[in-house]
Amino acid sequence: MFYHRKETMMPVNVGTPDAQFGQYLLEQFGGATGELTAALQYWVQAFHVTDPSIRDMLQDIAIEEFGHLEMVGHLIVQHTAKLDQTPVYEAPLFQMKGIGPHLLDSHGCAWTAAYVQSGGNVVRDLRANIAAEAGARQTYEALINRCDDEGTRKVLVHLLTREITHAQMFMKALDGMGKLGDPMFGTVEPDETVNIVFNLSSGDDYRGPWNEGKMHDGQKIDYIADPQPRGTIPASPVNSDDEQTLTPVGRPASGTGDR
Ligand code: MN
Ligand code: MN
Numbered sequence: 001m002f003y004h005r006k007e008t009m010m011p012v013n014v015g016t017p018d019a020q021f022g023q024y025l026l027e028q029f030g031g032a033t034g035e036l037t038a039a040l041q042y043w044v045q046a047f048h049v050t051d052p053s054i055r056d057m058l059q060d061i062a063i064e065e066f067g068h069l070e071m072v073g074h075l076i077v078q079h080t081a082k083l084d085q086t087p088v089y090e091a092p093l094f095q096m097k098g099i100g101p102h103l104l105d106s107h108g109c110a111w112t113a114a115y116v117q118s119g120g121n122v123v124r125d126l127r128a129n130i131a132a133e134a135g136a137r138q139t140y141e142a143l144i145n146r147c148d149d150e151g152t153r154k155v156l157v158h159l160l161t162r163e164i165t166h167a168q169m170f171m172k173a174l175d176g177m178g179k180l181g182d183p184m185f186g187t188v189e190p191d192e193t194v195n196i197v198f199n200l201s202s203g204d205d206y207r208g209p210w211n212e213g214k215m216h217d218g219q220k221i222d223y224i225a226d227p228q229p230r231g232t233i234p235a236s237p238v239n240s241d242d243e244q245t246l247t248p249v250g251r252p253a254s255g256t257g258d259r
Helices: 021-025 037-044 053-080 086-090 092-097 122-143 150-176
Strands: 197-198 222-224
Touching: 021 122, 037 053, 037 122, 053 122, 053 150, 122 150, 122 222, 150 222
Parallel strands: 197 222
Antiparallel strands: none
16 A cells, blocks of 8 residues: 655755756656666565565665655756746756656656666665665766755755665665675576686786685685686588678688689
8 A cells, every 4th residue: 555645755945946957857757867766676676575674674765765756856846847937948858848857867768667677586686776876876966066056955965865875774684694795696506717807908907806815705816817718719600691701811712712
């Protein structure tokens, strides 16, 4: 059951409406890093999570994200709904769609479920959620840096803050499973290359904790400075429709080329 209260979680009071900024705000309404993506991602994930405590956390955060979506929506309304509508209609997205929020990002791209990361394993989901929170936080920072209106900034700083809190909750949940620092999860055992690190971009090479010392499981990292292929050149496909013009160096031309 959903029950909606019309009061917003925090006050939303725009001082000086700015239709162009309203368009930027769409990024957090119908954009990839936006609140709709977060809300639906966590809510949908909750359906397949076995652990009731993790499911409860996902549902709590999902519903908070819907509250964020509502606040971003009201910000967009206030930035685009003024008695003088001229600047609103100079912001291209609102020319065709009218004032208020739409399920578009700041460039007019339609929201898509492809933004949502969910499926199969709770560790995978929680890691995707940390990435989602990082994306949301960064977009709020970009918005705050382009915002002069004090009332709007206050809401955006709150929304940015909550994404940090959520990231922390997901990290603590993973830590509780012993999966915050452990890259392994699931049931398929990795092969013998798991502790090998390849240097596959040569020149100006660096060593760091990712390619020297020990892996999480205590195994020594095997750094291969000059990796060599273990496989051979695959056989050419058989394609009778294809042009047969090139002959590999050192191999005699086949008998078909009597031109
Ligand atoms: Mn949020
Ligand atoms: Mn969040």
